[in-house]
Amino acid sequence: MAEDPRPDAALTGLEGVPHTGEAIGADGLLVEPQAEDFRSARLAPREPGWFKGAVFYEVLVRAFTDSNGDGTGDLRGLASRLDYLEWLGVDCLWLPPFYASPLRDGGYDISDFRSVLPEFGTVEDFVYLLDEAHRRGIRVITDLVLNHTSDAHPWFQQSRSDPDGPYGDYYVWSDDDSKYPDARIIFVDTETSNWTYDPVRGQFFWHRFFSHQPDLNYENPDVQEAMLDTLRFWLDLGIDGFRLDAVPYLFEQEGTNCENLPRTHDFLKRCRKVVDDEYPGRVLLAEANQWPSDVVEYFGNAEVGGDECHMAFHFPLMPRIFMAVRRESRFPISEILAQTPQIPDGCQWGIFLRNHDELTLEMVTDEERDYMYAEYAKDPRMKANIGIRRRLAPLLENDRNQQELFTAMLLSLPGSPVLYYGDEIGMGDNIWLGDRDAVRTPMQWTPDRNAGFSSCDPGRIYLPVIMDPVYGYQGLNVEAQLNNQSSLLNWTRRMIEVRKQHHAFAEGDFTDLGGSNPSVLAYRRRWCRPDGQEDIVVCVNNLSRFPQPVELDLSEHIGSRPVELTGGVRFPTVGELPYLLTLPGHGFYWFQLAEVGDEGEAR
Amino acid sequence: MSTEMNPRTNTDPRALVDEVVAELPGWLPAQRWFGGKDRPVTGVRALRTTVLSEADPVLVHLVVEVSQPDRREPYQLLVSDTVDNHDATGDPELAGRLLDLLADGATVDGLAFEHEPDVELNKGLRARPITAEQSNTSLVFGSQYILKLFRKLTLGENPDLVLQRALHRVGCDHIARPLGSITGRLNGEVTTVGMLQQFLPDAVDGWAMATTSVRDLMAEGDLHADEVGGDFAGEAQRLGQAVATVHADLERALGTQHADADDIDKTVRAMTARLDSVVAAVPELRPYVPALREAFEAARDTPGAIAIQHIHGDLHLGQVLRTVHGWLLIDFEGEPGAPIAERTALRSPLRDVAGMLRSFDYAAHQLLVGQPEDHQLAVRALEWSRRNRAAFTEGYAEAAASSVGDPRERGYLLRAFELDKAVYEVSYEHANRPEWLTVPLSSIARITGEGKR
Structure with missing residues (x-):
């Protein structure tokens, strides 16, 4: 078969829209779209540190809303739901990759950093979404994969076919597969080596993930510049930041496991400098699936x-x-928080209950991992790689009290909470779908056709909507829950609202209050306001399904009065003795500790 | 003692002491920590009076001798003129002065308040008594420190202080750091009256942890002990490691010896003697006597040398604390009520292992006590106990010093110690909690019925 000389030959569906490699300049460089070619979105209000108190919402463009009836969610569809997200109290959307991609790794195999996956829309559609979001005070960040590209990326096509050209050194090539033997293989289910032979170039290329995802060669200064320009492209369009995917693996070094190397950190510092100097207020979020004491390095x-x-x-x-x-x-939580180091002032953790990937078990010990499997994956179909594909509600056997308890902890433990789309209505999953699709089914908006997600022929939809009797869209959808004041959706919205009224949840320091009862997790968040006043919030969580008493040592706050945050009910004043509370099974309380005296006289 | 309607502030300390001493015979028997409730109090006299504050209000540290038929024992009190019943340990500010004295390293009239070397204490914290305490009174200062005031005093240095200091010296991670002590001379001997340690506000005692797990299992109809969410085996194993580590640290700090034939003979005879005296009072024990005797005698056959050393001496789930940094052991006083010579004697660390194994049995069965017989729950309790005893022993074996080794390799000895402890429990329950008698009795039936391991 004759090889197509065009560098964009492996890109599909981009005819007629600007993309990388439409032409090659006289210098041999690929012509790439520039930000100036597009309209830019209005910017979000300037507010440094906004991310420390923000509620994030991870939404898959494919799964949210289909605007053009082709069965797949798209950027315009997502834009049409911004009113809902604003109502819910979302501050920032996190979009997994929406770039051009052969979709062999859920879009993390990017074939062009500067164009949008055609079924999602165009760069113009993204700018429209961004503009509409900013108009509502909602920010948008997206994933950017720094470590590798798809093998369909024109850079790789050039690199393999023209080793002496400007892209010849963009990837990590080697004559044999013997280098860096100490680097572990991450996808043990599918890959047998971190090297794959390319018959076109006649050399092996390095890849930490799938063999269709060659690693970029960060030793090459041109690669570093090219990736910084990729950041600039989207930042110029107005995006609010990036979740940097797979950051520990950028550099390789013989004799190491090729993770967390100093030069990887040096490059991240360069990225940060670009943001600070040229785009202040935008954020970088590291995805480094490591133990907290190692992750802090990435701050x-x-x-x-x-x-x-x-x-x-x-x-x-x-x-x-x-x-x-x-x-x-409480000890599993208390222990991990006790082992979590302090982070720099300008930084924040992102915490989550569920996301588009599996329940991550890489970081628990073998004993704990076996335990988690035994508890959550009684059905072997629920396991995938090292993880479990379930949504929050089915994981908790649809128990409303537990869903509320988990969400209350998500919203009150230290870090910015990241909600996963659909969990606010308690959506179910479909374990009969392959790979990670179980938790990526269409958002359930209404009891209408395709759950209001799309007007397409139901057979055309990208994944079937959930139709089982418990989680099916006929009963479980946004419209129904909007009309029901006691729904999980309205409850979640209320809790987000309460969280935002107290900055202690965002930046308050964290103290585990311990207590006499091992089933009760109690902690204090304390925030010293700029005016010198303290905002103190105490959260008490009953992790047991049985009612529990707990005696809390609040002796530091003798004379204060706990005021329950959702109802404003004033509890008895803290006295000399340990503060006694009783909680229903899986119950929780959020209190503000108020100075006595600032309450109205009873009449 | 009378309740003061109007706090007085001009009492003379001597008058206060006279008043307190006069009222004590009526007041003492109502105190939880008073160890002589079995006999009338025939007399109380002041042994040692230390005026900590002359006035506004008066604060006196007082050691009294309590006379009872065939018994005279010293007790410690902290008294003031301004508080109900004169007991100043319940007053946050008055009791807080003890901390200030410790921080200053003060000596008042021969009563020495000392902090450990390299320790600097914060002053001015309010004191809160811990209500759960049995035989002593412990005060918590601002969630930072805990001061244990030994109520019934033992002449000499208290083993609790001696052992924990020794453990701290060798860097043991499984104790709360000792921070200070209060000592005074009593009958010419330097005697520990108080001990200050780091307070761990995040701690939960092992009994609460274990019974939470048992409750979880009992609430499940069909799941086994290894299938329920509240499974405790991981904790039990880590606890076993902690106990073994403490034993190894005690050995490092204070040495070890080998028991000779005479020691072993004495031990076996003591166990048999206890059996004889208990069975005389508790006829329910009678059917097991031959098997028990045999088990005690079998302890002589343990192969190899038996290491003896300083041990905890009264180890059970209530004497261990779970913190976010792992398990800690507390209260190294030895078995309360036992003579001091016995409490400080070198013994086999397997005594502590046996004590903990007994405690797992108690935790497993505590929900069944006083309930109508339920075969299903009884099976579950046994299952929980087996699983966690095995996990504890496994953990102990993993971390045991070579002198001690895997307890399972000394099955005869461990079994004898456990049965001896159970015989003691029979006598205790018979006297104090007849409903609970079934717990040690059923254990004895099971262990002796299972034959020799």
């Missing part, structure tokens, strides 16, 4: 308040929350 130098990523996900917390409730013991 950078604490003395300057952090000079790498502004945020990082706290991965081990999530499985510990699940384990603590199953064990009816």
Whole structure:
């Protein structure tokens, strides 16, 4: 078969829209779309540190709303739901990749950093979404994969066919597969080596993930510049930041496991400098699935308040929350928080209960992992790689009290909460769908055709809507829950609202209050307001399914009065003795500690 | 003692002491920590009076001798003129002065308040008594420190202080750091009256942890102990490691010896003697006597040398704390009520292992006590106990010093110690909680019925 000489030959569906590699300049460089070619979105209000108090919402463009009836959600469809997200109290959307991609890894195999996956729309559609979001005070961040590209990316096509050209050194090529033997293989289910032979170039290329995702060669200064320009492209259009995917793996070095290398951190500092100098107020969020004491490295130098990523996900917390409730013991959570180091002033954790990936078990010990499997995956179909594909509601056997307890902890533990689309209405999953699709079914808006997600022929939809008797869209949908004041949706919205009234939830320091009862997790968040006043919130969570008493040592606050935050009910004043509370099974309280005296006289 | 309607502030300390001493015979028997409730109090006299504050209000540290038929024992009190019943340990500010004295390293009239070397204490914290305490009174200062005031005093240095200091010296991670002590001379001997330690506000005692797990299992109809969410085996295993580590640290700090034939003979005879005296009072024990005797005698056959050393001496789930940094052991006083010579004697660490194994049995069965017989729950309790005893022993074996080794390799000895402890429990329950008698009795039936391991 004769090889197509065009560098964009492997890109599909981009005819007629600007994309990388439509032409090659005289210098041999690929012509790439520029931000100036497009309209830019209005910017979100300037507010440094906004991310520290923000409620994030992870939404899959494909799964939210289909605007053109082709069965697949798109950017315009998502834009049409911004009123709902604003009503819910969402501050920032996190969109997994919507770039051009052969979709062999859920879009994380990017074939052109500067164009949008055609079924989602165009760059113009993205700018429209961004503009509409900013108009409502909602920010948008998206995933950016720094480590690798799809093998369909014109850079890789050039690199393999023209080793001496400007892209010849864009990837990590080698004559044999013997280098870096200490780097582990991440996708053990599908890959046998981190090297794959390319018959076109006649060399092996390096890949930490799938063999269709060659790693970029960060030793090459041109690659570093090209990726910084990729950041600039979207930042110029107005995007509010990036979740940087798979950051620990950028550089390779013989004799190491090729993770978390110093030069990887150096490059992140360069990215941060671009943001700080040219785009202040935008954020970088690290996806580094590591133990917290290692993840803090990705915040950078604490003395300057952090000079790498502004945020990082706290991965081990999530499985510990699940384990603590199953064990009816606060220690799994208390331990991991006690092991979590302080982070620089300008930084924040991102915490979550569920996301588009599996319940991550990489970071728990073998014993705990076996336990988590036993508890949550009684059906072997629920397991995938190292993880479990379930949504929050089915994981909790649709128990409303537990869903509320988990959400209350998500909204009150230290870090910015990241909600996963659909969990606010308690959506179910479909374990009969392959791979990770179980938790990526269409958002359920109404009891109408396709759950109001799309007007297409139901056979054309990208994944079937959930139709089982418990989680089916006929009964479980946004419209029904909007009309029901006691719905999970209205409850979630109310809790987000309460959270926002107290900045202690966002930036308050965290103290585990311990207590006499191992089934009760109690903690204090204390925030010193700029005016010197303290905002103190105390959260008490019953991890047991049985009612529990707890005696809390609030002796530091003798004379204050706990005021329950959702109803404003004033509880008895804190006295000399330990403060006694009783909680129903899986119950929780949020209190503000108020100075006595600022309450009205009874009449 | 009378309740003061109007606090007085001009009492003379001597007058206060006279008043207190006069009222004590009526007041003492109502105190939880008073160890002589079995006999009338025939007399009380002041042994040692230390005026900590002359006036506004008066605060006196007082050691009294309590006379009872065939018994005279010293007790410690902290008294003031301004509080109900004169007991100043319940007053946050008055009791808080003890901390200030400790921080200053003060000596008042021979009563020495000392902090440990390299320790600097915060002053001015209010004191809160812990209500759960049995035989002593413990005061918590601002969630930072805990001061244990030994109520019934033992002449000499208290083993609790001696052992924990030794453990701290060798860097043991499984104790709360000792921070200070209060000592005074009593009958010419330097005697520990109080001990200050780091307070761990996040701690939960092992009994609460274990019974939470048992409750979880009992609430499940069909799941086994290894299937329920509240499974405790992981904790039990880590607890076993902690106990073994403490034993190894005690050995490092204070040494170890080998028991000779005479020691072993004495031990076996003591166990048999206890059996004889208990069975005389509790006829329900009679059917097991031959098997028990045999088990005690079998302890002589344990192969190899038996290491003896300082041990905890009264180890059970209520003497361990779970914190976010793992398990801690507390209260190294030895078995309360036992003579001091016995409490400080070198013994096999397997005594502590046996004590903990007994405690797992108690935790498993505590929900069944006083309930109508339920075969299903009884099976579940046994299942929980087996699983967690095995996990504890496994953890102990993993971390045990070579001198002690895997307890399972000394099955005869461990079994004898456990049965001896159970015989003691029979006598205790018979006297105090007849409903609970079934717990040790059923354990004895099971262990002796299972034959020799």
